[in-house]
Amino acid sequence: MVTLKQIAAICGVSVTTVSKALNGAGDIGTATVERIVKTAEELGYHPNAAARSLVTRRTRNIGVLFEDDMNSGLTHEYFSFILNALKDEAETHGYDVTFISEKMGMRFLEHCRYRGCDGVVIANVDFEAPSVKELVASEIPVVTIDYSYEGRSSVVSDNRKGAADLLEYLVSLGNKRFAIIHGEKTLVTRNRIEGFKEAAERLGVTGECRWFEARYHDPKLSGQITKDLLESGDLPDCILYPDDISLLGGMTMLERSGLRIPQDIAIAGYDGIRLAELLRPRLTTLHQDSESLGREAIRLLLPQIEKNETECRRVIVPGSIMEGGTAIQRQ
Amino acid sequence: MVTLKQIAAICGVSVTTVSKALNGAGDIGTATVERIVKTAEELGYHPNAAARSLVTRRTRNIGVLFEDDMNSGLTHEYFSFILNALKDEAETHGYDVTFISEKMGMRFLEHCRYRGCDGVVIANVDFEAPSVKELVASEIPVVTIDYSYEGRSSVVSDNRKGAADLLEYLVSLGNKRFAIIHGEKTLVTRNRIEGFKEAAERLGVTGECRWFEARYHDPKLSGQITKDLLESGDLPDCILYPDDISLLGGMTMLERSGLRIPQDIAIAGYDGIRLAELLRPRLTTLHQDSESLGREAIRLLLPQIEKNETECRRVIVPGSIMEGGTAIQRQ
DNA sequence: ACGTTTTACTAAAACGTTTTCGTTAATGGC
């Protein structure tokens, strides 16, 4: 490993001078700087992050919480897009991204301190868990995704408007009676339900909405609920699923019963994963801009880290309707 | 931040003693150890990773190269499963996972040194790139996934056997004439082609195989190739696609032309993503055990890190046929 | 020519650990 000391020895100056020269402190002669920079490059010098962060109390390291083992969050396209964009944006600004977990016997906050994370993005965890709240209550810069804490910056997908838009679109296609299968009761779910209810009221279809609780990314469960619905004999015009994957579970059941989609029954998903436009029929769904979520999270975090900004900012990322073939204009 | 010094002051001992007590050095009295451990817990002490690694020259940090921007590797299920399993296995053993990129103006090796990674998993990059080779040629413990360098440990999916098995299965279903669309010419692709050829020869269908080069995860391109094939008028019994996503691109074209799958033409994918068994018809595909790939990579890496093991180990992870509905027994 | 400012550089402390080599006191063997 090349150190400042070696460079100093070669250039016949002190370690201080080398450090300053490489960091552009400004009070080193141009000739000296040039000489130092040149030999540093020749030797392939790069500062030791540990030593540097020990004294600066900065690590240029951003922690990210992605801890949903149950559903292995990382492997769902929505979250992997968030992570990918987040990583890209962080790296572009010179920050590394490290996963923060509780698997090593530390709580989240302890883990963050141990690694000295300059900031943390909380992306896919149980937001009500005490260990998460402990981290949020700390002095470490934090941005949450798809959840908002009092006084903490967050970036959330516009679930309320997304849900409302989706229902409005489906009504505009002539659907009147709905079965709405939603995910477990998280903030995201509550917002969507609110959106659905608001639109339903506005459009006068409130009485025609039946509600079912399922889970996100659980095609089996939503398939089962769909089956129950089929067997009840009282079919709606349109079924809304918590996400595109869940939709597929339901779609299987509908097709198995001989129903034609979208003629006999319309269905819609949520997320707008890449697959949505690859499948036939294309999925009618609400696309969430997951890349923006990841990118914006970093953009909110950086000023907190670098300028000690303490203001609580909220970014709401709009989604967009994807007009697919699982729901069409009814006469 | 709680430091050894503070604990030492409270307990009325030296920093050395505290350090030893907490690390179980063994030459500290049990009563003292107890006292120190207790106050350390009370204060919520956790060692500062930077300070520790500065002297131990260990960071308990594993770097991972996942740099395929073009196709944004992270967002493909195959790779996100690898990453998820890798992260889990590393964390279980007390290691953190940090992304290593070139976006911050350092080459991979420089970045690894800068962060002081104890080891690196190279997972989804251009393996021929000079900066990757430079890292591989360094003294840092390295394990590659789906590629093997001379003298370096690796874990690879058994593409050769997987391809052979798949073709054999398809032949056993009564298919005789094949169009084989493969990905860009990487090691993975070469192995699969070898596997296909070996099986084709063994089963006597060599003359009936036509080959097409496409790209991984590019449903548009494989759709186009499928269309060309349709327009040529000379259809095979079965089309093999480079992966499940590409299959979907092709399937769309086939269905659009009125062909029934699998009666008129059989198709098969590769990867066995979760969706494969959610879709109707289910995808006939070869499932790659991506979780094992990630997990085994860490298992190869740890002995290199902790026991200076230098032996070059190779793990070959078998896949398995997923019997779907896009290829059935022909009479 | 004299005091003042500026320029170019450095010594030393600090960051929080681990580790090496002591030192002292207690214990054990005989």
Add this chain to the structure above:
DNA sequence: GCCATTAACGAAAACGTTTTAGTAAAACGT
């Protein structure tokens, strides 16, 4: 009761960097 061993602890150096507070010499203003 003496020597040898062991148990329990500590001082200080080291890791590679940044930062503070300087110093000496050169340049400047008048």
